[in-house]
Amino acid sequence: MKANQISAPWGLMSGSTARPQGDRQGMRPKDAPQTPSHEGLFAHLDLAFKRWLGWHKTFAHGVYPVEHKELTAGKPIRRLPFADELIIPLQQHKGAPAVPIVKVGQEVMRGEPIARANEVMSVPLHAPATGVIRAIGLAPTADGPKAPAIFLKVYQAASQDALLGKRCDPEQLSPEEIIQAVQEAGLVGLGGAAFPSYVKLRPQAGRSIHTLLVNGCECEPYLTCDHRIMLEQAESLIRGIRIALKAAGARRAIIGVEDNKLDAIAHLRAHLRQTDPDGPISVAAVQAKYPQGAEKMLIKALLDQEVPIGGIPADLGVAVFNVGTLAQMGELLPKGQGLIERVITVSGPAVKHPGNFLVPIGTPVRFLLERIGITGDLGEVILGGPMMGMAVASLDVPITKGVSGVVALHPEDPALAARPVYPCIHCGECVRACPVSLNPSLLGELAMARQYQAMAEQYLEQCFECGCCAFVCPANIPLTQYFRIAKSINRDAERRRAGKGSH
Numbered sequence: 235m236k237a238n239q240i241s242a243p244w245g246l247m248s249g250s251t252a253r254p255q256g257d258r259q260g261m262r263p264k265d266a267p268q269t270p271s272h273e274g275l276f277a278h279l280d281l282a283f284k285r286w287l288g289w290h291k292t293f294a295h296g297v298y299p300v301e302h303k304e305l306t307a308g309k310p311i312r313r314l315p316f317a318d319e320l321i322i323p324l325q326q327h328k329g330a331p332a333v334p335i336v337k338v339g340q341e342v343m344r345g346e347p348i349a350r351a352n353e354v355m356s357v358p359l360h361a362p363a364t365g366v367i368r369a370i371g372l373a374p375t376a377d378g379p380k381a382p383a384i385f386l387k388v389y390q391a392a393s394q395d396a397l398l399g400k401r402c403d404p405e406q407l408s409p410e411e412i413i414q415a416v417q418e419a420g421l422v423g424l425g426g427a428a429f430p431s432y433v434k435l436r437p438q439a440g441r442s443i444h445t446l447l448v449n450g451c452e453c454e455p456y457l458t459c460d461h462r463i464m465l466e467q468a469e470s471l472i473r474g475i476r477i478a479l480k481a482a483g484a485r486r487a488i489i490g491v492e493d494n495k496l497d498a499i500a501h502l503r504a505h506l507r508q509t510d511p512d513g514p515i516s517v518a519a520v521q522a523k524y525p526q527g528a529e530k531m532l533i534k535a536l537l538d539q540e541v542p543i544g545g546i547p548a549d550l551g552v553a554v555f556n557v558g559t560l561a562q563m564g565e566l567l568p569k570g571q572g573l574i575e576r577v578i579t580v581s582g583p584a585v586k587h588p589g590n591f592l593v594p595i596g597t598p599v600r601f602l603l604e605r606i607g608i609t610g611d612l613g614e615v616i617l618g619g620p621m622m623g624m625a626v627a628s629l630d631v632p633i634t635k636g637v638s639g640v641v642a643l644h645p646e647d648p649a650l651a652a653r654p655v656y657p658c659i660h661c662g663e664c665v666r667a668c669p670v671s672l673n674p675s676l677l678g679e680l681a682m683a684r685q686y687q688a689m690a691e692q693y694l695e696q697c698f699e700c701g702c703c704a705f706v707c708p709a710n711i712p713l714t715q716y717f718r719i720a721k722s723i724n725r726d727a728e729r730r731r732a733g734k735g736s737h
Contacts, residue, residue: 278500281519285493292521293534295669297702299455299524299621301494305581306458309589311466314605316363316388320596321373321632322348323383327422328429329355334384340367345396345571348384357420357430359384360572362594364392374628376617376637383632386596399570404477409435412481412567419566420573420635425449425460425527425556426618428636431563434555435481437548444551446478446487447536448560450502451520451527453492454619456581457639460557462590463577464491464498467561468505474564475515482553486514489557490532494522524621525700529554531669543696558638578633582616584608584642593633599640600629613645620649621701656709664703664713670696674703674713681716686723694720 284290325331332349342348342361349359365388373383404412417432437443448471452460464471475487491499502517520526520535530541532554539550547554562573574595581588586607593602599615616623617637633640643650664674672693680689694717703713 317601322596345398362574424558443482448489450491453527470564471561474560492522579639582642616641653710667702
């Protein structure tokens with residue numbers, strides 16, 4: 235893929251009257267930290283000193299990839315123009331895909347529902363722009379196979395203001411009404427998991443939530459969108475946390491932030507001191523280490539508790555939400571609106587003007603790179619971070635609710651270099667890196683022997699594919715890919731057994 239295939243002038247806001255989050259002339263966004271006071275400066279130095287001493291909490295094992303966050307950490311969130319056509323997959327979350335409620339040729343307004351939730355584990359979709367439904371058909375996905383989607387042709391001359399929605403005061407709503415509103419807003423985990431948010435707020439019978447952990451770690455290299463949200467949207471974030479506390483009936487919330495974002499920690503603490511110093515929300519620094527942002531790792535670091543094997547955080551009375559998710563909850567629920575856009579980081583050595591951008595859901599990756607620009611030849615393009623993200627086969631893949639970033643690499647990038655794979659030398663590096671204390675070396679040998687059931691007996695399902703084992707393996711064994719394939723084969727086998735058992 236060559237640069238000249240997608241090169242285009244860099245530009246912001248052209249062809250649209252949509253309003254930016256930050257200032258177009260590079261001024262400081264409204265919610266961003268101002269010049270620190272003496273007290274703020276002391277708090278910042280105290281945080282930096284504790285980081286230097288390694289006093290901040292963390293979990294066992296993990297790895298330290300090069301962060302590359304300096305490319306975008308100082309870039310305020312900006313809005314890009316609307317693409318001519320948005321591609322809105324019906325499956326953007328865990329659970330059942332949404333069902334279209336619009337027809338081809340129908341005109342829709344920005345924010346209007348266009349697909350309803352299907353079954354219990356599902357959320358609706360809303361029009362990310364004012365326009366007309368051009369088609370309902372198959373579209374490319376990051377997973378590979380095409381999947382059903384709604385194609386929306388954007389009216390570029392429209393104001394693109396989201397006027398739909400019924401304003402309300404979440405303080406006056408009951409917990410059940412809030413949970414219903416969260417589902418109707420189409421909110422899912424924006425950190426990448428895309429798990430329906432309302433499900434976490436309503437634990438199964440016999441479970442209750444006493445603590446909310448708010449994930450501001452953002453441990454993947456290159457990504458800084460959560461960092462910028464904490465700096466620029468602190469008011470919406472705190473409002474969203476309060477809404478979630480009420481809905482879940484939780485007593486406290488802890489915002490966990492890696493200590494490579496000391497400005498965000500200081501800013502959130504200052505915001506809370508001014509607005510609710512004795513409230514149930516606190517901010518805690520954790521060590522910058524991958525995968526600190528995984529919910530099990532965050533629970534271990536902040537609460538010193540471990541989610542039981544086969545269990546979920548609710549088993550411990552805990553629910554974990556990404557900062558972006560709760561910022562959107564705090565922004566959308568009072569307006570009665572649905573999720574139609576999100577903040578993403580676009581970065582990497584092949585990106586000409588890396589930064590953080592507010593983009594409509596459904597924006598094709600090709601459009602993003604055309605607007606932002608690339609340098610040289612384009613190698614691999616990854617949705618999400620390079621550790622757990624997925625390389626796309628087509629630039630026509632759209633940004634969905636769970637996509638937090640786009641990372642573009644040159645073909646000659648060392649990360650893409652073909653490396654010979656050698657036999658395992660049992661050095662133990664992967665065992666020392668695995669954050670859930672598996673034996674990746676043993677699992678890899680079982681995978682090579684195609685003993686997938688034996689891998690299941692070695693707790694394969696506990697692996698959440700963070701990539702730490704493959705990252706440190708000196709033999710270059712693609713362990714994570716092995717485990718992903720094995721889990722897929724085991725799930726297919728389980729489905730076949732369940733199918734036979736039902737007859």
